[in-house]
Amino acid sequence: MHFTVGAKGKAALVGLAAAGIAFNLGASVRGVHAEEAARVADEKNWQAVAPGRVEPVSGEIKIAAPLAGVIAEVPVQTGDKVVAGELLVRLRDKEVQARIANAQAQIAMRKRARNDQAPSSRAGERRKAEDAVSDGEKAVVEAQAAFDKTARDRRAGGASDSDLEAARAVLSRARDQRKQLRAELRKLVADPATPLPTPNEGQLNIARTELWAAEAASEKLSIRAPISATVLQVNAKPGELAIPSATQPLLLLGDVSALRVRAELDERDFGEIMIGQAVSVRPAAFRGREFAGKVYSIAPLVGPSRSSRGQRNQTDVDVVEVLVDLTEPRPLAVGMKVDVYFRYDNAQH
Secondary structure (H helix, E strand, C coil): CCCCCCHHHHHHHHHHHHHHHHHHHHHHHHHHHHHHHHHHHHHCCEEEEEEEEEEECCCCEEECCCCCEEEEECCCCCCCEECCCCEEEEECCHHHHHHHHHHHHHHHHHHHHHHCCCCCHHHHHHHHHHHHHHHHHHHHHHHHHHHHHHHHHHHCCCCCHHHHHHHHHHHHHHHHHHHHHHHHHHHHHHCCCCCCCCHHHHHHHHHHHHHHHHHHHHHHCEEECCCCEEEEEECCCCCCEECCCCCCCCEEEECCCCEEEEEEEEHHHHHHCCCCCEEEEEECCCCCCCEEEEEEEEEEEEECCHHHCCCCCCCCCCEEEEEEEECCCCCCCCCCEEEEEEECCCCCC
């Protein structure tokens, strides 16, 4: 069915349309006014507001190479939970392994030559102490290798957390035993009644020292977790060159058993907050949700914002870093942007 509209009808429709537009515009303006009023009312409940980011309770731990070398192994992946001392990256150590093999061959030869000479009773005690220290050093190396293997097996599902803790306990006992044996040898050598080593004994001790130095160099090429944490990011790949001065870390670690917020507070609000003060954290990723927290620490240093470091404008505001512990951080994730609102009612002046 078709309708025609005359001049008066068109005028009426135009009037209705204009009225509708005015009505919608008025409703929109009233909505903006209502939102602004709500925002102003909300801000009256807060003493200060600071932008921040969520981070692990340990902070983000950047793992760098202790020296330049080619990466041979990266046994961990993003999301893996590692324990303190667990292997993260191993650098190629073919030359060091050659030194170890050469030192071991020298030790075997020098030890046979030493044993062909019968020692005095006091020199025999020193020999036993030297051999015990050598055995103690070997036990530590073997216990460390067993710990690393158990850690790999655990990630592959072939070992449990309790197996790893047992391997750690064996390693700890081996280190303690080595320390005790070293102390006993030093005490015996310092005794004036203990004779000096014979040439064969001295050559054996030199070979052993070379072995221990090579093993220490090998361990330096094994980059380990400083704490028990979660692997947040892996940037290392086998075959790549790792250098200590690299701007990008090999890995990022963090203890995510708890989360906190690192906020940048305008220096003008420095005197308005205090440790222990209650805050409300509002993440950009979860609009309308709030997370409770408390001020954990306030840095004693005022400086430029992390986002404005480098070239700065005269209008840039200096800030103070404030750490906030979150009461219940789930489902927040590391790196999320948030705004931290500091409550009036817990402030003390």
